[in-house]
Amino acid sequence: MDSRTNNEDQIETEGMADNKSSRRQFLKKMSIAAAAGSASLVVGGCGGSLKTEEMGLKWEEYFKEHYRLMTQEEKDATVKRLERLAKLERGIDVQMSNQEPHEQVLYGYAFNISRCKGYMDCVEACVKENNLDRRAKTQYVRIFEMDPGKLDPTAGDGQFFHEVPVDNKFYMGVQCFHCENAPCIKACPTKATWREPDGIVVVDYDWCIGCRYCLAACPYWGRRFNWGDPEVPKEEINLNQHYLGNRMRMKGVMEKCTFCVQRTRKGKLPACADACPTGSRVFGNLLDPNSEIRFVLKNKKVFRFKEDLGTEPKFWYFMD
């Protein structure tokens, strides 16, 4: 049933693969030269060998090609380099995965606005799970305290900090909605952001040039930019990482909610859904007619935010 969309995804990748061999050869030559150069530096022993190893790895990382065009070996190699760089630069032992999406899976999310009490456990869990910048207080998930009468988060207060829930107010959460027709994907000049076959919209941080056109294009404020180098205290770094997800970012690149790709591809709930104490968040496979998310879509009155823009988000709101 969804083979058509899979084919579309494939065709997109094939279209990107024009001149693949010449580009691949060019980049291969560069990275061979890079590897040889860094190896010779290490052998030659000029400077501290750890420092030159680090520089050699960074050199190879700089010249790597677009993630979607890498072979499985190249993907594994870049993951290994990044794990080693994390060890050299920060002294941490990271397990980075590049797990591919499961077939016949399309992630969907539902948010119960009758149940959310504004506790913001989801916001905090996401910050910890995804290694978000503590200095800039980046938060992928935002909760709005709403007065009754409007179902529009733009009318709500996103900066509340008092005892919740307040009588006669309700709470709505927003985050990246992983649109099927995402304006951010259309806007990116380098194809650094794309939609994976399992529906999540991801960013390859190493490919992003930081033009912020996607941030301007998103109607839901789903994306964040690293204005400075993100800071996470070493003991709080989540070491279970995914290349497309919560690995450590650098200044000058975009980032966003990835439905916790490092968790969901292992079958776990995303951190926000797992942390919610009131059970307001439902997550699952939209292509499984027996899933909880499908039950919600079938039996509850659901709506999506700014539906009239045609972005086809995969995040619904419902009420009891």
Add this chain to the structure above:
Amino acid sequence: MALAAVVLVDQSAVASGAAGAESVTDRINHATEPYDSMRVSTAYELSVKTVQSKEQYQGGDFKVLARKDQISRFRCSVCHNDKPVLIQNGALFTHGDVKLNHGLGNNQLTCNECHSMGNRDFLVDKEGQKIDFDHSYQLCGKCHFRQKRDWLGGAHGKREAYWAGERVVRNCTSCHNPHSPAFATKMPATYSLPLDE
């Protein structure tokens, strides 16, 4: 050539609007074959105690978190029996720590509306049928039948840890204190910055 460029802009705009034409709703409605989420092989390591639910959901059987291992003084019949019992810390043992606030206004529930007077190891419904503590949803659902229907389907309550693999859900009392079910008022876990700092 520049004119052609301008024309191409229009064409590409139209084309990219038409691409991705199948909407999410259509795609979902076409997906009618059940998905075997057991194939997500990593989704099974749960160390909590579960029981098989006595009712089914749209995908068949599922498991519920056990409750009896969470109740510190179960088995109740250890004290509640025919034999006299010597009691130290009487206030504590006579359930003085239970604050009962289940119901609105003057329509509060009393203890024996849920707990069986005959056999304290079980709950009881209005017809006198005994209900196991591990399957408390059968009792709660007698009044809260809408929530129970939603809980069975997945729109109420919470699935434990995984979206794939075997379905393990929390029981009613995992989240709601049965004696005082409403969620407490408390400070949020964090706050969001004023953004023009």
Add this chain to the structure above:
Amino acid sequence: MTTTPKKGFIAFIMDCTRWSFTGGIAYMIYLLVLLALIVSGIYAYSQQFQHGLIITGMSDIVSWGLYISNFTFFVGVAAAAVMLILPAYILKDKDLHQVVIIGEGVAVGALVMCLLFITVDMGGPLKVWHMIPGIGQFNWPSSILTWDMLVLNGYLALNSLVPLYILYCNYHGRKPVGWKYKPFVFLSIFWAVSIHMTTAFLYQGLPARPFWNNPLLGPRFLASAFAAGPAVIMMVLIVIKENTDYAIDSNIFQKLKRIIVASAIINLVMLFSEVFKEFYTFTHHSLSAQYLFFGLEGHDSLVPWIWTAISLNILGTLLFAFDPTKGKPRYLMVAAISLFTGIWIEKGFGLIIPGFVPSPLGEVVDYTPSILEIQVTVGILAAGAFVVTMLIKPALAIEMRLREKASM
């Protein structure tokens, strides 16, 4: 002359460089000031390169600031060279033909500024090769940014190579061969329109930003560009007329004035149309306009700017339209500065910032550029002025030499 081409080209470059750096004491001071500003800009950018864009005043809400505002405005100035080229080549206007080379110099300077503004705005400028088709990924035709890259670089090539060829021929006293450059000139007329429409489409195509998502943005860009651009050209011409021996006929100023008045009036009509749409029926989409003109939820940092801008715009238009001095250069300079400044504010940060406020989630913030950000901006503006000077001074020398030869 029987110079071999290569020798001739090197001599050409050396003479041009010599002419660029010779001049009176005022000229030298002017160059030194520009160089000082450029150096300060480079220092500020080095800070930004090291620490990231956090040193600017931009945030996740207002994610484009002074850099992109100036980029937007100066693309218009670059496009406005067409307003000289079109009458000169298609309408065969002999007067304007004399000053086309100056217009193209201004266009190149403006384009260099635009490319510099984009570069300093990027979070990862070293990764810009990711956009090159063939070795990177070029998201064409989806992303309007890719279109913009193509048209801007193409226009830069057209506007630098064609005058280079003409000047090179004039330097050697030859007449440039018609078929070698005229097709490109005609191409550049249409290309100028397309660079500015494409830049407008960058903003116009985003339904996430209702302040920009209206069909009038593209035409409005053209109208304001054809008012502000010729105003810049007029300012340069006045400076040349007052300070050099290069003869500029006063007819030229009259013709430029007419072009400016027509465009400025159309621009004001379009402004009125936008204001009507936003405020006659106030919807949720009008909040950005409210923020700009009246302030929103206590945030009103742009209000004095926009009202100043509109006043200067109207003043400049009126000064140009009803000129009692019949083309006196000092008067025209005042009018040009007034109109230019008004449009620079209104189309620069008066367009970009309100597009982001309120955010798509309704949050309202102000944007204040940081000192380092202003330093980089001023540095780039100085670099643009420097490029224009470097191009125009030798061009004038070559043209004057040609005229002397012609009158001998």
